[in-house]
Each structure stands twice: as structure tokens, then as C-alpha cells.
Amino acid sequence: MTSQIAMGVTDLARAYADGSLSPVDATEEALRRIEAHDGELRSFLGLRAEEAIREAREAEREMRSGQRRGPLHGVPVAVKDLIDIDGMPTTAGSVSRRDDPPRRDAEMVRHLRRAGAILLGKNNLYEFGLGLPSDGEWPAAARNPWDLDRIPGGSSSGSAVAVSARLCAGSFGTDTGGSIRGPASYCGIVGMKPTYGLISTTGCMALSWTLDHVGPMGNTVDDVAALLAGASGLDVIPGAPTRPPRVGVPSTLVEQVTMEPDVARTFEEAVRLFERGGSAIRSVEVPDLELTEAALLAIIGSEGLAVHLSTLGSMPERYGRSARERLTAGLVYTGADYVNAMRYRDVVFEAFERIYEEVDLMLSPVTLQVAPTNAEFQRNPPHRTPFTGVHNLLGAPAISVPAGFDRAGMPIGIQIAGPPGADGRALATAAWFERETGWAGRTPAVTGGGLVS
Amino acid sequence: MTAGEDVGPGSAPADLEALIRSVAARYGMRLDVTDLGAVSRASERPSAGTAALARAVGDRPLRLPPRHVP
Numbered sequence: 001m002t003s004q005i006a007m008g009v010t011d012l013a014r015a016y017a018d019g020s021l022s023p024v025d026a027t028e029e030a031l032r033r034i035e036a037h038d039g040e041l042r043s044f045l046g047l048r049a050e051e052a053i054r055e056a057r058e059a060e061r062e063m064r065s066g067q068r069r070g071p072l073h074g075v076p077v078a079v080k081d082l083i084d085i086d087g088m089p090t091t092a093g094s095v096s097r098r099d100d101p102p103r104r105d106a107e108m109v110r111h112l113r114r115a116g117a118i119l120l121g122k123n124n125l126y127e128f129g130l131g132l133p134s135d136g137e138w139p140a141a142a143r144n145p146w147d148l149d150r151i152p153g154g155s156s157s158g159s160a161v162a163v164s165a166r167l168c169a170g171s172f173g174t175d176t177g178g179s180i181r182g183p184a185s186y187c188g189i190v191g192m193k194p195t196y197g198l199i200s201t202t203g204c205m206a207l208s209w210t211l212d213h214v215g216p217m218g219n220t221v222d223d224v225a226a227l228l229a230g231a232s233g234l235d236v237i238p239g240a241p242t243r244p245p246r247v248g249v250p251s252t253l254v255e256q257v258t259m260e261p262d263v264a265r266t267f268e269e270a271v272r273l274f275e276r277g278g279s280a281i282r283s284v285e286v287p288d289l290e291l292t293e294a295a296l297l298a299i300i301g302s303e304g305l306a307v308h309l310s311t312l313g314s315m316p317e318r319y320g321r322s323a324r325e326r327l328t329a330g331l332v333y334t335g336a337d338y339v340n341a342m343r344y345r346d347v348v349f350e351a352f353e354r355i356y357e358e359v360d361l362m363l364s365p366v367t368l369q370v371a372p373t374n375a376e377f378q379r380n381p382p383h384r385t386p387f388t389g390v391h392n393l394l395g396a397p398a399i400s401v402p403a404g405f406d407r408a409g410m411p412i413g414i415q416i417a418g419p420p421g422a423d424g425r426a427l428a429t430a431a432w433f434e435r436e437t438g439w440a441g442r443t444p445a446v447t448g449g450g451l452v453s
Numbered sequence: 454m455t456a457g458e459d460v461g462p463g464s465a466p467a468d469l470e471a472l473i474r475s476v477a478a479r480y481g482m483r484l485d486v487t488d489l490g491a492v493s494r495a496s497e498r499p500s501a502g503t504a505a506l507a508r509a510v511g512d513r514p515l516r517l518p519p520r521h522v523p
Contacts, residue, residue, distance in 0.1 A: 328484065329491060332473070342515055
């Protein structure tokens with residue numbers, strides 16, 4: 001299947017403005033692509049095709065009468081199935097919630113509707129945002145469009161796959177330790193965890209109230225900026241750009257961890273590009289990795305167990321094996337462990353206050369490796385998030401932006417992060433990096449070579 | 454200190470299992486052998502990490518955001 005419809009937020013907004021395309025054209029095309037490709041990609045758990053077409057007709061009628069709601073008007077998007085949409089159950093990727101009654105819109109979905117977005121449906125995910133997929137369990141795991149034998153990462157797996165394969169113009173995931181940025185890096189798209197609370201989590205199934213963030217995933221930085229504005233209800237994203245930004249690199253941490261050579265090379269090339277672009281590069285000391293990981297585990301373990309305590313006790317057999325084990329592991333934490341982990345956030349805040357006196361932004365890899373094959377993943381699932389999780393503790397904006405490919409043709413991202421409230425600064429710098437490198441807009445060809453946009 | 458730590462990561466798994474079972478029972482949770490094995494394995498990392506956390510935070514107070522913060 002080939003199509004000349006460019007399935008991106010800003011591309012569609014431009015096509016609607018010049019009259020070359022209508023919201024109904026784009027929505028029908030998205031649904032055609034889902035029908036053609038999602039059998040093997042498995043990026044959607046629920047579709048609302050009829051409602052989406054009806055909403056697209058309404059958007060078209062509004063446009064014809066001269067009403068323009070902004071860049072998301074008439075644009076087909078999706079959300080991770082932890083986020084409530086009116087009239088659909090929120091399964092959270094779990095058999096235990098598959099037969100739940102329909103929900104009402106999450107607050108961020110209400111913002112999306114006001115912005116005129118067309119809601120196509122719900123994306124696949126790791127169970128409750130932490131249970132690793134397992135063969136034979138529902139839902140079957142989403143597959144990476146760049147290589148169907150590889151995983152797309154998680155937990156916002158389906159959101160990343162649907163955007164990467166151009167089945168929708170944008171999607172929303174949630175990120176508690178890296179669950180937007182990891183899949184974005186693995187699938188060659190842009191994924192952003194904004195400042196804590198910038199997109200409301202009301203109406204989103206919690207994993208950790210302290211660390212959960214809702215964020216946009218798109219094929220370009222401009223798309224992600226438009227999605228962020230639409231879902232937050234803000235006209236202007238906070239955080240003034242700085243040009244060229246002073247850039248901090250966590251050199252000790254980079255040396256401490258073991259990265260695949262192509263990931264390390266891509267990161268080094270990105271640092272050199274910033275240097276050529278006029279940025280002063282400074283080595284900065286981030287908080288101790290072991291302590292950061294311990295705090296994340298204690299908070300997610302304790303809060304995740306609290307979220308699930310009653311249902312995990314009453315119907316453990318309706319949880320997937322991995323989710324049940326990981327949630328039950330929260331039992332090992334004492335109240336003092338949880339309090340100390342919350343107190344440790346102050347150590348992180350103070351460390352980054354010092355860092356952001358010296359630099360405007362932080363640059364790092366996103367993950368230690370490219371997307372592993374499913375077989376590798378089942379044998380030895382990557383479990384460390386040395387570069388992403390600390391920004392959840394901090395509640396700060398962090399973006400994964402495509403930065404290159406490895407020798408096997410798998411995408412690699414880099415992370416651009418800033419202090420809380422500097423979302424606009426991080427986006428502007430990511431947009432600059434995107435323009436300088438030209439990685440944006442590359443499409444995977446594994447689904448019959450047809451996903452041309 | 455974690456629940457796993459007062460028996461220690463190197464201690465007999467039976468002690469740890471008994472402790473985990475007692476905590477689970479408080480919440481009416483039924484645990485099977487697989488769950489217990491997973492919890493035992495999972496307790497090894499936090500045991501070391503949370504003890505280090507306790508040292509790292511020193512005498513800092515706990516600061517939670519007020520209700521009006523989103």
C-alpha cells in the first residue's frame with residue numbers, strides 16, 4: 001500500500017489549510033492503514049472508526065464554515081490504553097480490566113477534543129505500564145515496524161509503533177521511568193515527557209502518582225509541540241528557547257554504563273554537532289545512578305502496589321505473570337523505604353539546580369542499546385534506565401529525538417532534557433537538532449515497503 | 454531498610470518467604486510459588502539500594518507538594 005497522504009500533524013494542518021486534503025480523507029486513510037498493517041504490528045487495542053469518521057465530518061464542516069481550532073483540528077490521533085476515552089473501557093493492557101464498563105474522557109482527551117483532534121482509538125501497551133509482554137498472554141505484543149522480529153520498547157509500545165508506521169498522525173503515551181522516550185528511540189520517532197503536570201493525568205490509570213507523566217509522540221518535533229499544546233490546553237508552551245544552548249553531558253555516567261558501540265557513537269556525534277553549532281559543552285555530575293534507581297524502584301514499587309492492592313489480592317489470576325510478579329515485589333518495601341525515596345528527590349532537585357546554573361540543557365543517550373529482538377528480550381529483558389528515570393524524579397521535560405541508525409538499520413535516539421518548566425527550550429533545541437541532522441521523516445519499510453508518507 | 458533486608462539478601466529464602474507471606478496476608482493477597490520466587494529475586498536489588506538511600510538522605514525533611522500543585 002502506498003499513499004501520498006503525509007500522516008503528520010503539521011503536514012495535515014498544511015494540507016487542510018490549502019484545501020488539498022480534508023479531515024475525512026486523512027481519517028479514512030489512517031483507518032485503511034490500520035486495517036492493512038495493524039494485524040502484524042498490533043499497535044491498537046481498540047478502534048472507534050465510526051465515531052472518528054463522524055468527528056472528521058464535523059471538523060470538515062467547521063473548516064468549510066471558516067472555523068479553525070488550531071493545528072490539531074481534524075488530525076487523527078490515538079492514546080495509550082491507560083487513558084480514558086468516553087464510551088470505551090480502559091483495559092490498561094490487562095485481562096483483569098478487559099470487561100470493564102466504558103469510561104468518560106480523561107481531562108487531556110477533553111483538551112484534545114476542544115483542539116479539534118480526531119480520536120482513532122487506544123494503543124497497545126505493557127500491562128499496567130510495567131508487565132512485560134509474554135507469548136500466549138493477551139494482548140499480543142506490538143512489533144517494531146523497522147524490524148518485526150524486534151520489540152518496540154515499552155510501556156508505550158503501541159503508541160510508538162502506530163506513529164512510526166504512520167497509522168496515525170500522533171499519539172500519547174505515559175512515562176514513569178522512560179516509557180515514552182525508550183519506545184520513541186527504538187522506533188525512530190520523537191517522544192516527549194513534559195514537565196510534571198503540564199498534561200493532566202486525571203482520567204489516566206496510575207502506576208505511580210509521583211512519577212507518572214503523560215506525553216506526546218510524533219514523527220517530528222513540530223508535531224510533538226502541537227500535540228503538547230493541544231493536550232495541555234496551553235496556547236504557549238512555557239520555557240523560552242536559548243540559542244545556542246549551553247549543553248551539559250553526564251560524562252561519568254556515560255563512562256560508567258555499558259552501551260552498544262553504535263549507540264555510543266551516535267551520542268558522540270550528537271555532542272560534536274552541538275559543539276559545531278556553537279554550544280559550550282560542559283561535563284556535569286548527575287546524582288549517583290544506584291541511588292537514583294533505588295529511589296525509582298521504591299516509589300514505583302510502593303505506589304504501584306498501593307494502586308493494585310485490592311484487585312491483586314482478590315483476582316491475581318487475572319494479571320499477567322510479569323505484572324503480577326513486579327507489583328507483588330512492592331511488598332519488600334517498608335514505609336521508611338518509601339519516605340526515604342521521596343526525601344531523596346530533594347537530593348536530585350538540588351543537584352540539578354546546581355547543574356542548570358551552569359548549563360541550559362542536558363544531552364544524553366536514551367537507552368543503552370537499540371531495540372533487541374523479541375528472542376533476546378525474552379531471554380534477558382533490558383531493565384536499566386540510567387538516562388531517563390532521573391528526569392521523572394525531577395519532574396522535568398525530556399525529549400527523545402532521532403539521531404541516527406545502527407549498522408542493522410535500527411533507529412537510535414538522543415535525549416534532550418531541561419529544568420522543570422523549560423519545555424519550550426527543550427523543544428526548540430530538539431527542532432534545531434532535527435533540522436541539522438535530517439533524521440526526521442524516515443519511514444520504516446518492513447510492512448511490504450509501502451508505508452510511504 | 455526493606456522488608457527483605459532484616460533477613461538479608463543472603464539469608465535463607467524460607468525466612469524471606471515467611472516475611473513476605475505475612476505482609477501479603479495483611480492485605481488478603483494470595484501468593485503462589487512463582488510470586489514468592491519473583492519477590493525474593495526482586496528484593497535483592499532494593500535491599501542494598503534502600504540502605505544506601507537511608508544514608509544518602511541524612512537528616513533532610515520529607516517535603517511533599519501541597520494539595521494545589523497538579
